[in-house]
Amino acid sequence: MGRTLVKTLSISILVIILMTLPLLIACSDDDEKTENAPEELPDIHVGMSALVTGPYGAYAPITWGYLDYMKDLNERGGIDGAQIEVHWKDCQYDVAQSIAAYADYSKSYDLVAFTGMGTGANLALAERCAEDGIVLAAIGGEPELIWPAQEWVFASSPNHAIGALGAMQYAMEQWDEGRVARVGIAYPNNPFGQSIIGPIEEYASELGYEVVEKQEFELTALDAVSQSLAFRDDEVDIVYVQGTAKSVAVLCKDMDRQGFIPKMVIGPLHVIHPAFPELAAGTGEGVIGWNPFYLWPQDMDNESVQYWRDKALEYSSGDIVSEEDPYMSMLYMWGLSVGVLLEAGLREAAAEVGAANITAEALRNALENVTNFKTGNSGFQPGIGFSPSNHEAYSATSLMQVQDGVWVRINNMFESPWKFAE
Amino acid sequence: MDTFLQLVVTGLAVGATYGLIALGFVLIYKASGVLNLAQGELMMFGAYICFVFSVQANIPFYAAVALTLPVALLIGAVIERFFLRYMIGQPLISVIMMTIGLMILMRGIATWIWGTEPKVYPQVFPQESMSIGSVNISYEYLWAAGLSIFFVLIYIIFFRFTKSGLVMRATSDDEHAALSIGISIKKVLSQSWAIAALTAAVGGIIIGALVGLDTTSFPQYGLKVLPVVLLGGLDSIPGAIIGGILIGLTENLVPEYLGFLGGGMEELAPYILVLIVLIVRPHGLFGLKRIERI
Amino acid sequence: MRLPCGIINKSYSQDTAIVRTNLQWLLLVLALITLFTFPYWASPHWISVMIGVWISIIGVMGLTLLTGYAGQLSLGHMAFVAIGAYTVAILMSDLNWPFWAALPCAGMISGCIGVIFGLPSLRIKGFYLVIATLAAQFIIVHIISRWDSLTGGVFGLSVPKVTLGGFEFKSDFSYYFLAMIFALIAILIAKNLSRSRIGRSWIAIRDNDIAAEIMGVDPFKYKLLAFFFGCFFAGIAGGLWAPYLRYLTPEQFTLMGSVWYLGYMVIGGMGSIMGPIAGVIFITILDEFTAEMVTDLATGSPVFAGFVQASRYIVFGLAIILFLIFEPRGIAHRWERIKNSYRLWPFSY
Known part of the structure; x- marks a missing residue:
């Protein structure tokens, strides 16, 4: 029984130390802050x-x-x-x-x-x-x-609207098919995903495209077949994916497998990750990402x-x-x-x-x-x-594109069409 | 019709991978009666260890997978020995909490070692797809499905025809009875965790090859299959596979055909389904009905 | 409760009193004085931390009644906190209700929805019930994030401030008292519920529900009651969160939040009223400590930069695991043993 008491007491002490240690350390930190010399x-x-x-x-x-x-x-x-x-x-x-x-x-x-x-x-x-x-x-x-x-x-x-619209403006400058471009949006259901839908739809007629398909697309999805099929069936020309490097790669791969290659795939700045071309395994070629900064190693x-x-x-x-x-x-x-x-x-x-x-x-x-x-x-x-x-500090953005498996800058900063309501 | 077929085929293929993940839950539950919420983290460890071998050590991919498997076995055994061993005879909730603690600790260790940046395997499966009529199915999914089915067959044989498998089932059924007939529970538990870790590692490697690795999204794949594991019954191997396929199908078919109910129904559908099934059949579709005595 | 020598129960009311000895009265008074004067001497940092502690105690107390006493494992408690929070927010901002009327409503609505999700508990048990409550977590948060017209969808909605007469509970200082008083009431209610007929029935069902049924305890009724009270407390906790945070988004009510509630309870000790209190306080202090540690490690020596990102996970994971290995019955149990060994010393047998 004596051993039990010793064990009980020692574990008790351990628990007490565990409980008070954070408190002691937290307190000691507060003291340090006041010691700063004026x-x-x-x-x-x-x-x-x-x-x-x-x-x-x-x-x-x-x-x-x-x-x-x-x-x-x-x-x-x-x-x-x-x-x-x-x-x-x-x-x-x-x-x-x-x-x-x-x-x-x-x-x-x-x-x-x-x-x-x-x-x-x-x-x-x-x-x-x-x-x-x-x-x-x-x-x-x-x-x-x-x-x-x-x-x-x-x-x-x-913000995301500025970047998205800047990218859309660029896309429309490149557009030479002589008809209205059909745009599909894939977005996750969170503030990050939903924030771009409104602006992209609002500027549709001004920039000269129409939004024909909106698909929810989780950031952690394992496949994007249903989204790809929806885009294919609606004959989407430009796909705007609000996603991360991983999710955009999944979408690119699945669109490729369905034999559907849109004219352009655009993503937000999160896509511009060095691992993206590899993640997309070759299908990420030509994907465009907007970004409002000059970066290394490109710049x-x-x-x-x-x-x-x-x-x-x-x-x-x-x-x-x-x-x-x-x-x-x-x-x-x-x-x-x-x-x-x-x-x-x-x-x-x-x-x-x-x-x-x-x-x-x-x-x-x-x-x-x-x-x-x-x-x-x-x-x-x-x-x-x-x-x-x-x-907003500034409303310019620039674009990067995957070319031969690496991200390459395709233009310098330019003003996005997004305008603040006065 | 083409769209429907395409979605069904994809759903089946992805579902087989989910089935493999679900199998990890079932294996541990069958042997030790523990619901292991850290399954996603076990997958992550397997996937990252394979990454270390194949990318950082530059070993050919299939050799790297072969090297990963024994490491995964070891990890499973170590987890059982140093963490779960203390939980024998503890109430259900403490055991669940232990797996949650493991989940958090393992996330920490993985973040420490491999960071938060996404990582990529070298090209594992061919990117091309195969066309059968109007349906395109990529070799990636075929490989994933094939591997999953292969493992399922092995486990069915293991639990039905081998002595270790039978011993595991006996232990899960009644620890005390198993002890009294001379079964070493510790050995059984250790084996079951090792095998579950191995299964998880294979699942992790497949998912890593499909979408790449990162420390933040792996755990979600583990939790995603949880409802369907319960749907089939926690102790049913065919249940896990059917459940996995079911979730693959709902993920693909629900947004297309039930999209009018509002977005994101594919995440909810498995839960609603499992609630209904559980009310009608409290032990899942294929689970063993236990007769309770006082 | 074991009592020192010489304390004799002379009447029933004496037997059932919570506070018995002079020492206990002294400790209670000292504790209350400390708690009520806390904002006067503590730093703003610890006041805001304590508000979180009080609100979490209410929520975890509900989980203790549901899981610790009635044995109905719930992995979706955060969803019921969300219902409470959104109810208060919507009633206060859309219908201009006063907080004091919205808060009981939040509890009731949360409790009633809890009963709906508790219905399967009649037939399913153990791990299978975990899934029913997990379903509650996903379904409720899903509805909140999609019902744009009512809840503001993923962008959330802002919550008005609590007023009483002309006074606004605007600062942390005043909100501390609001949260503390509700938490103390909740603790008292939980304590008394746990030793009433209801509480004893819950314990009987937890230990063996078939045996309890044979003894004449209606398991269905008491299981649903457990879900009602557990979720009622969660709703109140949510109702207190909403005006404190001032802004609600569905992202705040995650599955990990529910898991943490379980963690508070297990570390504190299940099946006791002291348990959740000790658990919440311990984990919150640990949390503050790890957050400080991240700051120190990152600003101090960049050598640890890789470790910094993992540090909070590792500390938390280890804390839970070590507790379960060395003290599976929680802090509350350890506390009882310290008290006993102190009381019986030096002749502990």
């Missing part, structure tokens, strides 16, 4: 509910891009000497965790801007940010977030792309850039674009009220005065600017 200029605080782990972990490079931009900005001397402190926490694309992180940072620090990850989280944060008067620097994605422009929400890169002649590739190598230990893996920097650039937005706003605000007095209000007003902001480091995207009625 500097001459007050720090500018920004927050982020990041996405690093969890089921959407593949989007982690967005977070790394954002953090690297801030690190680099601070190394370049910050905003007129004021350093930017980023408070971030991994929220796994989860709305409740994002809100908890926001509540924490907005109460604990004098935040000027916050960045959320995921549509649900951003929509939930938009309302809170408006109430507390904090800029929501969103990563471009769903048009619902910035159209119509909300007072406190600014998007750092073009290494662009100085800022070169710059960020080196920085990523320096900061991220080969996870973002590795010599043997042909990593494509789409998501990383997406994260950088949020950094550009913040730098633009903060520099403008510093010019207006001085770096020491930047508040969220000042940042918001300054952002609306930003026009064509572009530095050497932000050359991976066009100049950005906002107005009271337009909170």
Whole structure:
């Protein structure tokens, strides 16, 4: 029985330690934060509910891009000497965790801007940010977030509608059959998928095509035979697939097997993945993806792309850039674009009220005065600017195409036909 | 009519792969009475280990598959020895929770080792398709279906005619009775997990060859077949196969012919079907009806 | 409950009282003081974490009644939380109902739909019932994400704030009290339900439903009651989530959420009221710890970059597995054993 007691007690102690350890560590972290020595200029605080782990972990490079931009900005001397402190926490694309992180940072620090990850989280944060008067620097994605422009929400890169319509415009320029092009859309049933249907249908007559078929198409589907048959039966000329590299590859393969080769297959920026041509096993040839950035390895002649590739190598230990893996920097650039937005706003605000007095209000007003902001480091995207009625950083996109099994740039940035309602 | 035939043929072929996945659930349940929710993760491990051999170590694909199988057996045995062994005699929900814990841990390990970027096998199956009349069927699906059917036959023979198979069935039926006639439960459990892991690895490799690998979407294939496993009955091998084929068919036919009910019905149809069947036949279509005593 | 020497039951009401000794009264009062003053001394971070804890406790308490007491395994509890959340959101924004009227409605609707999905439980058991509840998870979330006109579809809908008189529960500080009071009421109701006739019938059905039927317990009635109460609590939890999150999308109510509810319960200890509380608190603290760890690892040394992405999975998976191996009956059971060995020391036999 004595042994039982010893065992009981030892396991009890283990359990108690297990339970209290996180608490102790969490507490000790709080102490560290207060130890920061005061500097001459007050720090500018920004927050982020990041996405690093969890089921959407593949989007982690967005977070790394954002953090690297801030690190680099601070190394370049910050905003007129004021350093930017980023408070971030991994929220796994989860709305409740994002809100908890926001509540924490907005109460604990004098935040000027916050960045959320995921549509649900951003929509939930938009309302809170408006109430507390904090800029929501969103990563471009769903048009619902910035159209119509909300007072406190600014998007750092073009949304899906801009990209989709840019690609459609290009497709119609290439169209020479002398009849109205028939367009089929494949989309997953989530905000990402549904956000493009409305805009593509709305611009049909303006750009000169008609939408004849809409098919739901899961991102994890094993086959796409029924979608392929539907497109084939409706004699679709152009297929717009809102999907990931994997799902677009599945669709391409199945259309090929059914002997149905549409004139053009267009996908969103998620398709532009180095593994896509291989995933599609030869059937991905000619697939077009829109993207609003210049990337490596295609655009290494662009100085800022070169710059960020080196920085990523320096900061991220080969996870973002590795010599043997042909990593494509789409998501990383997406994260950088949020950094550009913040730098633009903060520099403008510093010019207006001085770096020491930047508040969220000042940042918001300054952002609306930003026009064509572009530095050497932000050359991976066009100049950005906002107005009271337009909170989208820019509305240009460029296109890439699979040629001989690799992604090749087929044009430079051009303005998308998408127009904001005034 | 052409469309219908095409969809049926595709549904059958994809369904056979689902059947193979379902078989993994049935194998473990038959031997140990455990519903293994980590089946999708076992598939993922098998698929990624094959990726390591075939792409990273540059071994020809079929040799890589042959090398993967013993590793998968080992993984299954290790999981049983270090995790499930402690669950003997524990209530149902603890066992389910253990498989959920395994599921999360295995996802973590896979993410750690292989990252979140999609990976691709070298071209495994020929991309061309074969035409029979108006129906196109690709060699990929034919291979997948063929392999699945091959494994099913082997398992049916194993459980019906070999001693180990019979011992496993006895253990699943009543652990205590099996113990009392001198069966080593530990050995049986270890074997069953090893075999289930092997099945899962084959399923994973087939799916990897069809759509490529990534650490985030694999688990969903495991959960997708769960309703049909129950439809056939948790302890029925033919049930698993028929269930798998059924889900392949619904996925292909429902959007085409029941599309008017609203999109996404193909995800719901298996659940609605299984609910109705379970109310009429509580142990599934082919499951063993147990007589309960106090 | 085992009592120290010298405590004698003199009347029935004394025998059934929850709090018996002076020490227990003292601890209860201290605990309540700590809880009520918590927002005054805790950091904003922990206040928002605690709101989540209180709301989860209500939901997991429902699952404990359903699974821990009545033995009806449910893998679709998050769907019932979703029903509660959407009911409150729709009643408050579309029909302008006050929160206080919408919340009971959320519980009732959730409970009634729970009973519908509980109907197969009469005939199916064990793993087969898991599928019936899994079906609830998929069917309900599917309907929510497709019924655009009512629920806003995949883009979701925003939820008004809770008001009482002229006061708005706008800050985390005030919402903490709202969530805590509902959670304490829920704990009290659950505790009393579990020791009433209903609770004892549930336990009888859980242990052996045929034996229970022979003893005169109507399994159908009590199983459905278990589904009703379990889902009622889930609905209330959802109803409290909605105005706190201010925005609902179907993505928030995932299967993994349901799995986590089971995890809270198993780690805390099934079949006890202390269990879910301990489980929710433990896992939430662990969650916060791993999130901090991700930040530290990623900003500290980039060597771990590959590990960072996997870290939360690994810590969680290991926590569940180690608990099941070393303490399969949960924290609550461990707590009881610590109390007992402390009480009996040094003569434990």
